[in-house]
Amino acid sequence: MDQEYKLLIERLKQYRINYPLTQAELAERSGVSVRSISRLENGEDISLSKFISLLRAMDLGDRMIESIPDQSIRPSYYLENNKKKRNRATGSRGKNNDVPFIWGEDK
Numbered sequence: 777m778d779q780e781y782k783l784l785i786e787r788l789k790q791y792r793i794n795y796p797l798t799q800a801e802l803a804e805r806s807g808v809s810v811r812s813i814s815r816l817e818n819g820e821d822i823s824l825s826k827f828i829s830l831l832r833a834m835d836l837g838d839r840m841i842e843s844i845p846d847q848s849i850r851p852s853y854y855l856e857n858n859k860k861k862r863n864r865a866t867g868s869r870g871k872n873n874d875v876p877f878i879w880g881e882d883k
Contacts, residue, residue, distance in 0.1 A: 782819065788830070789817045795834055806833035 792802055799817075803810045806829040808822075813830065816822045831837050 785817060785819055791834060791836070797834070802830065802833055806830050808833075 792799075797805070799810050799813045802808070802813055806826075808826045808829050812822045812826055816827070816830070828837065828840070831840050
């Protein structure tokens with residue numbers, strides 16, 4: 777079992793205990809069987825839908841979604857979706873042809 781998986785399961789178990797919920801109470805709130813909760817806390821796999829139900833029952837559903845960055849709001853998203861037509865820089869050249877150019881030391 778991966779270290780990250782072990783850490784995730786241990787944190788989830790400690791969170792349930794400190795919430796405080798028994799496995800039976802969590803099963804009732806989430807609709808997931810006590811057996812599945814026990815399997816998860818012992819490091820066995822359960823389905824993703826059951827895992828999400830457990831997180832929601834412990835008010836952790838939003839945190840799970842927030843842990844995965846929303847790719848629609850990355851910096852390049854703003855560049856791609858807010859492209860404005862670029863105009864060439866235009867100076868005052870040619871606009872005031874009647875005023876002669878004077879060097880600073882000629883003033």
